[in-house]
Each structure stands twice: as C-alpha cells, then as structure tokens.
Amino acid sequence: MSDSVFDSFKVKDIVFLALISAVALCTAAVMAIVAHIYIYGLAQLVTAFQFAFFSAIAIMKVRKIGTLFIFALFTGLFELFMAPVMFVSSVLTGIILEVLVILIFRNYKTSIKPVFFASMLIIPGTMPFNLLYYRLFSKQMWDLFFSGGFKILSIVFIAGAFAVAALGSALGIKISKELLKAGVLKQ
Numbered sequence: 001m002s003d004s005v006f007d008s009f010k011v012k013d014i015v016f017l018a019l020i021s022a023v024a025l026c027t028a029a030v031m032a033i034v035a036h037i038y039i040y041g042l043a044q045l046v047t048a049f050q051f052a053f054f055s056a057i058a059i060m061k062v063r064k065i066g067t068l069f070i071f072a073l074f075t076g077l078f079e080l081f082m083a084p085v086m087f088v089s090s091v092l093t094g095i096i097l098e099v100l101v102i103l104i105f106r107n108y109k110t111s112i113k114p115v116f117f118a119s120m121l122i123i124p125g126t127m128p129f130n131l132l133y134y135r136l137f138s139k140q141m142w143d144l145f146f147s148g149g150f151k152i153l154s155i156v157f158i159a160g161a162f163a164v165a166a167l168g169s170a171l172g173i174k175i176s177k178e179l180l181k182a183g184v185l186k187q
Contacts, residue, residue: 007064017058017067021074024054038144041127041157048123048161049168051075056119056172061185063108065101068118069094085138089129097121112173120169124162 027050034042058071072094079086097118101107105114134142145154179185 006066009062009064009066009070013062013064013067014070016061017070018074020054020058021071022078024051024071025075025078027054039151039157040131040145040154041161044123044127044161045157045164048165051123052119052165052168053172055122056115056169057176057185059108059115059119060173060176060180061187063115063187065098065107067108068101068122069098072122085130085133086126088133089126092129093122093125097125115173116166116169119172120162120165123165124158127158127161 028047031043031047034046055068055071059067069091072090076087076090076094079090101114101118105111105117108114108118134145176185180187
C-alpha cells in the first residue's frame with residue numbers, strides 16, 4: 001500500500017463501486033413502503049443499515065480517497081429520478097465525508113476507523129441537507145414533516161438511523177475482513 005493520500009482509480013474499482021451502489025439501492029427499496037409517512041427521519045432509519053453496510057464493503061475493497069464520493073454519486077444518480085434533494089444530499093454528504101476523512105485520518109488505509117466513520121455517516125449525514133432543502137425550497141414538504149412542530153418520534157428515528165448505520169457499518173467491515181481473508185474480496 002502506498003502512503004499517498006490520493007491514489008488513482010482503476011476501471012475495475014469504478015465497476016465494483018457501480019455494482020455495489022446498485023445493490024445498495026436495490027436493498028433500500030423498502031423506503032418506498034414508508035415514503036408517504038411524513039415523520040422526519042423515518043426514510044433514513046429504513047435505509048441506514050443498507051447504505052452503511054454496502055459502503056463499508058466498498059471502502060474495504062477500494063481503500064482510496066474518493067471511494068465514498070463515487071459510491072454516493074452512483075447512488076445519487078438513481079436518486080435524482082426519485083427526488084432531486086436525495087441526489088444533492090447524497091453527493092454533498094459524500095464530498096464532506098471524504099474531506100473529513102482526509103483531515104482526520106488522512107486516508108482509508110491506515111486503520112478501520114476511517115472506514116467506520118465514513119460508512120456510518122453516509123445516511124445520517126444527509127439529514128441536515130434534507131432539512132435545509134425542505135426549509136428553503138419546499139414549503140409543502142416542510143409543512144408535511146413539521147406542521148405540528150418537530151415531533152418527538154423524529155428524534156427517535158434520527159437516533160435510530162445513527163444506531164442502525166453504526167451496526168451496518170460494523171457488520172460490513174466484519175464481513176469484508178472475512179471475505180478479504182478468504183480471498184473472495186480482493187483489494
């Protein structure tokens with residue numbers, strides 16, 4: 001492993017990230033079940049595990065700065081057709097998490113901590129952008145979510161999204177380690 005912060009991506013890295021992003025999106029289809037229940041944080045709660053799990057596997061295989069951004073970009077491209085706010089929040093979260101990984105850890109190669117940090121925050125990190133979008137550009141959505149004030153259930157769902165994302169990230173790392181050890185997942 002090189003000691004540089006930025007390594008170039010190979011075609012196989014991009015293909016793997018596209019595939020694992022597609023798998024993450026497919027498993028997150030459960031969000032459609034709760035899409036019309038307007039309690040803020042519920043959508044993030046039901047998708048946090050999958051995105052944390054698969055982004056952890058993605059980063060464990062492609063341990064390069066930019067991996068999470070590419071993962072977020074690929075998932076965001078499909079989210080763009082569902083709701084533009086999902087695309088914007090995914091891509092911005094990917095960029096911010098990559099910058100934080102560089103500033104705090106330097107890269108993904110030195111330990112498991114940056115992998116856990118970035119993959120665990122991929123879905124919870126979108127929540128502030130969603131709030132900002134609803135507040136500034138979508139009064140109708142803001143009213144649907146917050147007409148009765150910030151609901152206590154929203155706080156529970158937000159906390160749950162963090163907990164479920166942490167679990168997904170930890171399991172993704174654990175399974176990746178086993179797959180790497182067995183030679184099934186190669187870096």
